Amino acid sequence: MELPLTYVLGFSALLFGIGLFGALTVSNAIRILMCVEIMLNAVNINLIAFGRYLTPEAATGQVFTLFVMTVAAAEVAIGLAIILMISRRRDSIDINKMNLLKW
Amino acid sequence: MDLMLILPEFILAGLGLILIGVDLAARQSKRPVVIVGVLGTIAALAAVVANYGQEPTDLWGMQLRHDPFASFFKIVFLIILGLVFLSSGEYLRKHRVRTGEFYVLITLATLGAILMAGSLDFITIFLGLELLALPSYVLAGMRKNDIRSHEASIKFLLIGAVSSAIMLFGISLLYGAAGTTNLQAIAESIPSLAGGQLALLSAAGLFLLVGLGVKVAAFPLHMWAPDVYDGSPTPVSAFLITASEAAGFAVLLRILFVALPQLAEDWQIVLALVALATMTFGNIGALAQHRVKRMLAYSAVAQAGYVLVGLAIATPAGASAMLFYLFVYAIMTIGAFGVVIFLSNHVPADEIKDFIGLAQRSPGVALAMTILMLSLAGIPPTAGFFGKFLLFRAAVDAGLVWMGAAVVLNSVLSVAYYFRIIRNMYLREREPGTRLAAGIPITVVLVLAVISSVLFGVFPEPLVGIVSAISFTP
Numbered sequence A: 001m002e003l004p005l006t007y008v009l010g011f012s013a014l015l016f017g018i019g020l021f022g023a024l025t026v027s028n029a030i031r032i033l034m035c036v037e038i039m040l041n042a043v044n045i046n047l048i049a050f051g052r053y054l055t056p057e058a059a060t061g062q063v064f065t066l067f068v069m070t071v072a073a074a075e076v077a078i079g080l081a082i083i084l085m086i087s088r089r090r091d092s093i094d095i096n097k098m099n100l101l102k103w
Numbered sequence B: 001m002d003l004m005l006i007l008p009e010f011i012l013a014g015l016g017l018i019l020i021g022v023d024l025a026a027r028q029s030k031r032p033v034v035i036v037g038v039l040g041t042i043a044a045l046a047a048v049v050a051n052y053g054q055e056p057t058d059l060w061g062m063q064l065r066h067d068p069f070a071s072f073f074k075i076v077f078l079i080i081l082g083l084v085f086l087s088s089g090e091y092l093r094k095h096r097v098r099t100g101e102f103y104v105l106i107t108l109a110t111l112g113a114i115l116m117a118g119s120l121d122f123i124t125i126f127l128g129l130e131l132l133a134l135p136s137y138v139l140a141g142m143r144k145n146d147i148r149s150h151e152a153s154i155k156f157l158l159i160g161a162v163s164s165a166i167m168l169f170g171i172s173l174l175y176g177a178a179g180t181t182n183l184q185a186i187a188e189s190i191p192s193l194a195g196g197q198l199a200l201l202s203a204a205g206l207f208l209l210v211g212l213g214v215k216v217a218a219f220p221l222h223m224w225a226p227d228v229y230d231g232s233p234t235p236v237s238a239f240l241i242t243a244s245e246a247a248g249f250a251v252l253l254r255i256l257f258v259a260l261p262q263l264a265e266d267w268q269i270v271l272a273l274v275a276l277a278t279m280t281f282g283n284i285g286a287l288a289q290h291r292v293k294r295m296l297a298y299s300a301v302a303q304a305g306y307v308l309v310g311l312a313i314a315t316p317a318g319a320s321a322m323l324f325y326l327f328v329y330a331i332m333t334i335g336a337f338g339v340v341i342f343l344s345n346h347v348p349a350d351e352i353k354d355f356i357g358l359a360q361r362s363p364g365v366a367l368a369m370t371i372l373m374l375s376l377a378g379i380p381p382t383a384g385f386f387g388k389f390l391l392f393r394a395a396v397d398a399g400l401v402w403m404g405a406a407v408v409l410n411s412v413l414s415v416a417y418y419f420r421i422i423r424n425m426y427l428r429e430r431e432p433g434t435r436l437a438a439g440i441p442i443t444v445v446l447v448l449a450v451i452s453s454v455l456f457g458v459f460p461e462p463l464v465g466i467v468s469a470i471s472f473t474p
Helices: A005-025 A029-053 A060-090 B003-025 B031-051 B068-094 B099-118 B122-140 B147-178 B183-192 B196-215 B224-231 B234-259 B261-287 B292-313 B316-346 B363-377 B383-397 B401-426 B440-458 B461-469
Strands: B057-059 B064-066
Touching: A005 A029, A005 B147, A029 A060, A029 B147, A060 B122, A060 B147, B003 B031, B003 B057, B003 B064, B003 B099, B031 B068, B031 B099, B064 B068, B064 B099, B068 B099, B068 B234, B068 B316, B068 B440, B068 B461, B099 B122, B099 B234, B122 B147, B122 B234, B147 B183, B147 B196, B147 B224, B183 B234, B183 B261, B196 B234, B196 B261, B224 B234, B224 B292, B234 B261, B234 B292, B234 B316, B261 B292, B261 B401, B292 B316, B292 B383, B292 B401, B316 B363, B316 B383, B316 B440, B316 B461, B363 B383, B363 B401, B363 B440, B383 B401, B383 B440
Parallel strands: none
Antiparallel strands: B057 B064
């Protein structure tokens, strides 16, 4: 018996929701990056599931997933570098304290 | 496959790599980097122009497409890149930004924007978007000893990463509904969708709109834009406000006109309301600012609202007006930022009151700024006026008179804050300071910007002819 597609989609939607909720509520910059990774993993599950169930003869979904993973890695590398630069200067990566630029 | 058609992309990618080498070799003066950068941009521009008349062609397994639409945006991006190169040299030296890294990153970001404009597949759109976004995060934080620049960088990074993830989720749902990531194939599959697939499609549309709405800073997702544009180094702000937003609009146009034209009635009203709110909030926000770059950032939000009007009209005339407006807007804005860069090279120029007395200290620059401000406000006979007129006419022709009226009312509102700068320059005195002289590169940028803002207002026909000949559906 095969797992129904809706189960997989429900799982990825849940994962995306957790990631988005975290990204919007957490104040630590590194945690936000981790939440974004969770959101991107939800995307990857979606892409692979759709690829497997709907278009098994084409590899579009899987190829897209590889690109998403690569870009996510680059994004995290740049993100951590920026966070490192900030933590050297102000000993905190709490984004609620970054309030010089407002209105 | 015709490699000549992707020559501009190759030239830019090569330019990015060559600039790294040139930067390493040029230890004392960074002038070679500037010269190579400008020459490379001109070469890429020449390649785009040479290819302009070629037949529309699909390239690389339908990942990229060569057509006048893509070429038009490529020209816009390359002009922006060239003008940013020219205007930034002295600023980078004075504010201790690393010239080589700046040039390499901004070249690669432009390559990303060009790929976005040329792609007809969500995979390439995503890759282009990230190639534009990742260097931009770094560029925003290039003033390493300025804490405001750090803040702009981290805000941009976090907002950008979250919005990319939201957009990707939308793309994955669209792939699930249509079974393909190619925009044309999506359009072909839409009539046969039913039931759950339609639900997926509307969810996908929502996620896509939110993700791209953040990228083009549309209300209510615009709050990051003033912070980032204010904190970034000024040449980077100029680049982001023009190239990054134009690239977002290029992708929106492609998605809405190529992939989802059958749903025009659904997205039209949403975009119309977003456009109205974006221009109004942008203008009201700009009225309240006392920092120059922040005011220009809010005015950029308002201008994005005008451009969205063209999108919401959903007719080829509206889209043509949008292209015209994006082109002249990019040049006017780079010019205005050129003035801010020029001023900040000599004196602190963060506040609008720093413009007081500029007419005495540097009459030429003050005149240029006046013309650019008039054009941004949309006073005839400038290019900004004609762009707004085209949008107005397209809205009225499409039966959306209230949208045309909103554009007019908003541009009246915007006159107030643009005139504040002009008044400061001319009507308010301050103790006479030293005269400020502009260097040759900045002068070239300002002259080009002023000439085009006047020229395309007085003789708009050639440019109108070009944009109305561009077809939006392949």
